[in-house]
Amino acid sequence: LPTPAKTSHEALVGLARRLVDEGGGEALTVSAVAQAAGVKAPSLYKHFADRAALLRAVEISAMHDLEGALRRGTVGSTAQERLTSMAQAYRAFALAQPHRYEMIYSRNAAGDPAIAAASRFAARPLFEELQAAGVAAERILPVARVMTAFLHGFVSMELVGAFRLGGDLEEAFAEGLRVVLRGV
Amino acid sequence: LPTPAKTSHEALVGLARRLVDEGGGEALTVSAVAQAAGVKAPSLYKHFADRAALLRAVEISAMHDLEGALRRGTVGSTAQERLTSMAQAYRAFALAQPHRYEMIYSRNAAGDPAIAAASRFAARPLFEELQAAGVAAERILPVARVMTAFLHGFVSMELVGAFRLGGDLEEAFAEGLRVVLRGV
DNA sequence: ACCTGAACACCGTTCAAGT
DNA sequence: ACCTGAACACCGTTCAAGT
Secondary structure, eight states, rough: OOOOOOOOHHHHHHHHHHHHHOGGGOOOHHHHHHHHHHHOOGGGGOHHHHHHHHHHHHHHHHHHHHHHHHHOOOOSSSHHHHHHHHHHHHHHHHHHHHHHHHHHHOOOOOTHHHHHHHHHHHHHHHHHHHHEEEEEEEHHHHHHHHHHHHHHHHHHHHTTTOOOSOSSSSHHHHHHHHHHHHTO | OOOOOSSOHHHHHHHHHHHHHHGGGGGHHHHHHHHHHHGGGGGGGGGGGHHHHHHHHHHHHHHHHHHHHHHHHOOOOHHHHHHHHHHHHHHHHHHHHHHHHHHHTTTTOOHHHHHHEEEEEEEHHHHHHHTTTTTTHHHHHHHHHHHHHHHHHHHHHHHHHOOOOOSSHHHHHHHHHHHHTTOO
């Protein structure tokens, strides 16, 4: 005689996301998610293999969020305008949801195929814009890597507080973006 | 009647470093360090306020390591050569000691003044080379930020396995470096 | 002055028992 | 089929007691 389910896979991911947004990855404890779902900790193991699986689900949803933010933020008619606005949308996403952003490049994920697929999904907007900009096919991958390396490096250092020497961060970002886009 | 000390601040940091090198930051547990030192866990609190303090000590030593690796790796007579070799040394350090590198940009550190000082120390080689290269004083900070953003972004994505789409990573790094150095 | 055992609140996880 | 209480091994940390 089945007990009616008090929660679900999707509901748990949603609650886990909220915990991450508020307190970072370490706030995503099995007990905290269970409590938020009105259930006891052992019950979670009926929905997820372990904490790592829950973490991966949140990471994947964060990658989808990033993809959406990039698409919404990409505006303008020229390639320069569109790539610049996309880069600004990338940074805005990271600054608005720092903990969620950090999940994306956490290494909980290593070899998981679903993570790899979500990662490719999040990278698609950039690839499409580079293609539309007329970048040669064989240069799209290296150019995309230089751009994402700069973007991820800049915002992750910004989030971690590594830019402690004063100066205008907005201008440093704009300058870096100009330099990188000149290479496109 | 004082008990003879079985360990010391410096010895504990050394043991903690080894644990980090082998298993990453999460391998640095109070019990593991204590066991490696031949002591019980509570004894560590006579040497460090808490686990976070031990973590910070390891981070600081990692920053000093990076500084040394950058200085040793910077060779050549022209500014381009020297900055290129420094960038390659940066990446080589991260790839050779990934866990130690990750400590440097972990956010355990936030507002600690000793961490901030060590961070400035590790950044010095780059600042000095940019100055020697004749970069205008007011451009040194933004240029250094673009370079470190690219370097940290590239190697941290590489370490985390974010570059899954094949292609030549060596060339992507070299290409990115050329683009960034063109901005200097 | 440093080390220790015992204790506490917290983890993630397992499992037999409930419905 | 899902939920639960009890249990286990592990965390970090505190503290009174040892020398």
